[in-house]
Amino acid sequence: MGWLDDDAPRGIDGYGDLLTPSEAAEPILARPVRNALLEWLTEIFAEKELEEANLKPRRRALFSGKPGTGKTTLAHHLAARLGLNMLVVKPERIIGSFLGSTGRNIGKLFDLAAKCNPPVILFMDEFDAIAIKRKEANSGAEEERNSWVNTLLQRVEQHDGFIIAATNFAGHIDPAVWRRFDVHIEVDLPGQFERERILERYLAPWGLPRQSLKLLAESCETASPALMRQLAEAMKRQLVIGPKVRWDMRREPTIERMLAAIQPHPDVGKPRLWAHGARDAAIAAMPWPLPKADEIKDDPAPTDAPTGSEKVVQLPRRA
Amino acid sequence: MASLGKNTPQTRELTDVVERIEKINGEIKDLQEDRTAVFAEAKAKGFSTRQMRRLIRVRAMKPHDHQEDEAEYDVYAHAMGLATEPPLLRYMAKAGTDTAVRDQVIAAMKSFVPPYGKGDITVTMDGQPVRLVRDKDGEVEMLDVEPPRPAKNSAPRQPRPKREVPNVDEDGAERLGVLYAKDNRPVIDNPFPYGDPRRARFDEGWRRENGGDGMGPDDED
Numbered sequence: 197m198g199w200l201d202d203d204a205p206r207g208i209d210g211y212g213d214l215l216t217p218s219e220a221a222e223p224i225l226a227r228p229v230r231n232a233l234l235e236w237l238t239e240i241f242a243e244k245e246l247e248e249a250n251l252k253p254r255r256r257a258l259f260s261g262k263p264g265t266g267k268t269t270l271a272h273h274l275a276a277r278l279g280l281n282m283l284v285v286k287p288e289r290i291i292g293s294f295l296g297s298t299g300r301n302i303g304k305l306f307d308l309a310a311k312c313n314p315p316v317i318l319f320m321d322e323f324d325a326i327a328i329k330r331k332e333a334n335s336g337a338e339e340e341r342n343s344w345v346n347t348l349l350q351r352v353e354q355h356d357g358f359i360i361a362a363t364n365f366a367g368h369i370d371p372a373v374w375r376r377f378d379v380h381i382e383v384d385l386p387g388q389f390e391r392e393r394i395l396e397r398y399l400a401p402w403g404l405p406r407q408s409l410k411l412l413a414e415s416c417e418t419a420s421p422a423l424m425r426q427l428a429e430a431m432k433r434q435l436v437i438g439p440k441v442r443w444d445m446r447r448e449p450t451i452e453r454m455l456a457a458i459q460p461h462p463d464v465g466k467p468r469l470w471a472h473g474a475r476d477a478a479i480a481a482m483p484w485p486l487p488k489a490d491e492i493k494d495d496p497a498p499t500d501a502p503t504g505s506e507k508v509v510q511l512p513r514r515a
Numbered sequence: 516m517a518s519l520g521k522n523t524p525q526t527r528e529l530t531d532v533v534e535r536i537e538k539i540n541g542e543i544k545d546l547q548e549d550r551t552a553v554f555a556e557a558k559a560k561g562f563s564t565r566q567m568r569r570l571i572r573v574r575a576m577k578p579h580d581h582q583e584d585e586a587e588y589d590v591y592a593h594a595m596g597l598a599t600e601p602p603l604l605r606y607m608a609k610a611g612t613d614t615a616v617r618d619q620v621i622a623a624m625k626s627f628v629p630p631y632g633k634g635d636i637t638v639t640m641d642g643q644p645v646r647l648v649r650d651k652d653g654e655v656e657m658l659d660v661e662p663p664r665p666a667k668n669s670a671p672r673q674p675r676p677k678r679e680v681p682n683v684d685e686d687g688a689e690r691l692g693v694l695y696a697k698d699n700r701p702v703i704d705n706p707f708p709y710g711d712p713r714r715a716r717f718d719e720g721w722r723r724e725n726g727g728d729g730m731g732p733d734d735e736d
Contacts, residue, residue, distance in 0.1 A: 241715030276703035
């Protein structure tokens with residue numbers, strides 16, 4: 197009875213995916229984000245001391261940032277550090293087609309979450325889908341939306357457990373809901389250092405010598421972690437599959453094939469690698485075939501500077 | 516109607532109809548006498564006239580009407596406190612312990628199995644459920660039913676204790692964190708549960724030894 201799903205009885209994991217601490221990956225985050233998160237973590241760990249001072253650790257955080265910047269990974273890492281399960285709430289399981297059903301689903305979700313022992317962290321991804329700004333209602337649908345945002349507001353406030361919300365559109369969130377969250381972390385696109393680490397992680401078991409990795413990371417400036425992961429995984433896929441289907445496995449054609457199939461979203465800007473394609477200096481400096489990571493483990497900075505590195509410095513950098 | 520006088524054609528017609536009815540009445544009387552004779556004959560052989568009449572009545576009804584009638588009577592009887600345990604239930608209760616009766620019951624159930632693909636009958640007696648299913652050729656198969664598994668995702672998964680929580684004090688937990696960091700094990704391998712003060716101390720120890728915050732590699736310079 198799919199059409200009656202709004203009323204289907206569900207356990208807490210009917211509202212999303214339940215992630216356990218052991219499934220968490222180590223995030224790769226920029227310094228300010230790490231500091232903010234560590235501060236919050238220390239605060240939660242110091243709950244007893246805070247209670248003596250009549251304070252409670254903050255329990256509600258809002259992560260904002262562009263798509264693919266690792267908001268879910270970040271939240272999952274926090275949950276794993278605390279040793280708690282995290283429920284990734286799916287908006288489509290909350291928003292119902294019948295009048296009043298969305299509010300009812302929100303209520304049920306919070307009721308179930310309150311009963312969980314040990315507690316569960318509610319991670320509400322795409323939070324802008326639920327906590328939409330309220331405005332004067334001109335139609336029944338708008339009235340309905342205002343009413344569920346009111347419900348959300350109350351339930352968020354009353355909930356004693358951890359709530360982490362994530363959004364790509366911080367501006368779409370209702371101001372009153374926003375105010376209920378007392379930790380706001382903006383997850384930015386990764387910097388050069390983080391990009392190198394991300395590429396390194398997802399290229400494993402292959403790897404790149406230090407200088408070449410640096411150049412590739414530079415050419416990925418403005419790319420999100422998710423995009424770089426796709427890039428690294430596509431490269432690995434090409435290396436595994438390519439010889440089997442007898443593709444041209446020379447460096448440039450391989451890179452061109454890869455880039456053709458992975459595109460950054462037009463709004464987030466094209467990293468240099470995508471603008472230049474296989475002609476990019478980072479590609480020219482890339483050893484081919486790609487070495488395995490353990491072969492270059494203790495590789496010092498290459499003595500012979502790769503060709504084209506000067507060119508990289510001269511290229512106009514994005515602001 | 517035209518006038519009904521003596522010797523009119525209508526009068527002759529009327530006489531005709533009346534005589535026919537009288538003839539039929541005579542035949543009915545004869546047949547009833549025959550019926551009485553048959554009953555008497557059966558009674559002489561020792562059959563109960565009353566039960567025979569009841570059988571004849573039931574046989575005259577449509578089977579569905581009869582079932583409805585019976586069910587309705589059961590409800591009324593039960594309401595009046597007249598109902599005793601129906602024989603079928605007594606039979607079924609016996610089937611719980613008597614293997615032969617159980618097999619009979621299952622055999623009887625076979626004829627009620629819906630057509631292929633339309634459903635099945637599960638009979639549970641003496642603890643072991645048996646599923647009766649009709650296959651494509653219309654033959655009834657008997658399958659043993661696996662005991663139902665707990666429904667997946669029905670209850671929130673709790674973090675399974677990956678290992679025993681080490682029996683150490685808070686300082687011990689911190690030292691354990693240091694050991695984990697030295698062994699290059701991730702900070703989220705923390706063996707202490709949420710809310711345990713030792714979890715925080717472990718985290719602290721790990722961070723002190725590692726020099727980082729457990730959120731990825733540190734800037735080199």
